[in-house]
Amino acid sequence: MNNSPSLPPLREVIKKHGLTANKALGQNFLLDTQLLSRIAAVPGDLNDARVFEVGPGPGGLTQALLQAGAIVTAVERDERCLPALAELGGHFPGKLDVINEDALKIDLAELFDAPFHIVSNLPYNVGSALLVKWLSSADWPPAWQSLTLMFQREVADRIVAKEGSGAYGRLSILAQWRCDVKIAMSVHRSAFTPPPKVMSAIVHLTPKAQPEGVDPDILARLTQSAFSQRRKMLRQSLKSLPGGLDALDHAGIDGARRPETVSVDEFVGLARFLTAEA
Numbered sequence: 224m225n226n227s228p229s230l231p232p233l234r235e236v237i238k239k240h241g242l243t244a245n246k247a248l249g250q251n252f253l254l255d256t257q258l259l260s261r262i263a264a265v266p267g268d269l270n271d272a273r274v275f276e277v278g279p280g281p282g283g284l285t286q287a288l289l290q291a292g293a294i295v296t297a298v299e300r301d302e303r304c305l306p307a308l309a310e311l312g313g314h315f316p317g318k319l320d321v322i323n324e325d326a327l328k329i330d331l332a333e334l335f336d337a338p339f340h341i342v343s344n345l346p347y348n349v350g351s352a353l354l355v356k357w358l359s360s361a362d363w364p365p366a367w368q369s370l371t372l373m374f375q376r377e378v379a380d381r382i383v384a385k386e387g388s389g390a391y392g393r394l395s396i397l398a399q400w401r402c403d404v405k406i407a408m409s410v411h412r413s414a415f416t417p418p419p420k421v422m423s424a425i426v427h428l429t430p431k432a433q434p435e436g437v438d439p440d441i442l443a444r445l446t447q448s449a450f451s452q453r454r455k456m457l458r459q460s461l462k463s464l465p466g467g468l469d470a471l472d473h474a475g476i477d478g479a480r481r482p483e484t485v486s487v488d489e490f491v492g493l494a495r496f497l498t499a500e501a
């Protein structure tokens with residue numbers, strides 16, 4: 224634990240640097256240091272661990288990660304935040320590196336040569352895109368050891384949903400075939416400044432052994448087709464996917480079923496057949 228008693232309160236940091244929230248950048252800041260410490264504790268012991276943070280903003284979560292002993296590389300698109308982050312870095316010499324860039328353009332392999340955790344209060348407009356990118360890594364297990372990510376509650380529910388539930392879909396399958404997933408905590412909208420319209424939750428994902436013989440791109444295309452019209456029967460939605468109907472036959476899955484009734488294991492079986500046929 225690295226405590227720096229002279230750190231100014233986050234509200235002062237925001238005021239000093241004129242960081243009025245920019246809606247287009249998904250800026251809803253967390254200022255409660257106890258909540259931020261609890262989020263920073265979700266990945267486990269971070270002492271001397273490498274952490275990648277998307278969107279540090281005024282630096283609340285960054286500070287909690289640094290206080291937990293992490294060595295943080297953060298990518299922030301809003302250059303107004305850079306002076307505040309430079310001041311924070313001054314309290315933790317050599318422990319904080321900030322890149323002024325769009326996180327979607329970052330190649331993690333270029334940044335890290337050792338395992339790292341990803342922790343972020345994600346900007347909602349790019350959250351799902353970043354998650355899908357991290358889950359689609361060509362190498363598995365990936366270079367990251369865990370993901371601790373804030374999402375709108377509705378997106379968090381989709382990530383952890385089981386078949387048969389209304390929230391179950393493409394995101395559930397892409398997350399669960401390669402990761403153990405859980406909601407680590409719910410976060411009330413009033414915890415943010417300014418408060419968003421909806422509730423949020425922290426999702427924690429850790430990589431697990433990937434089923435053999437499945438091409439991730441094929442699984443992605445399969446789930447895309449299956450859920451493109453979730454009310455349609457599988458035999459309808461998969462008929463334009465090469466080999467789709469054969470895969471259903473081979474797996475013994477009734478083409479009259481709707482995609483939300485098909486388990487992650489069943490989708491993996493379909494993708495394995497399509498991978499072998501490709």
Ligand code: SAM
Pocket residue numbers: 248249250251252253254277278279280281282283284285298299300301304324325326327344345346347349
């Ligand atoms: N980490 C801070 C906190 O918890 O209070 C801020 C979180 S705020 C929800 C999201 C942050 O992501 C903002 O600082 C915003 O400027 C930044 N951001 C938005 N889009 C981004 C992008 N494409 N790449 C990097 N940062 C982005």
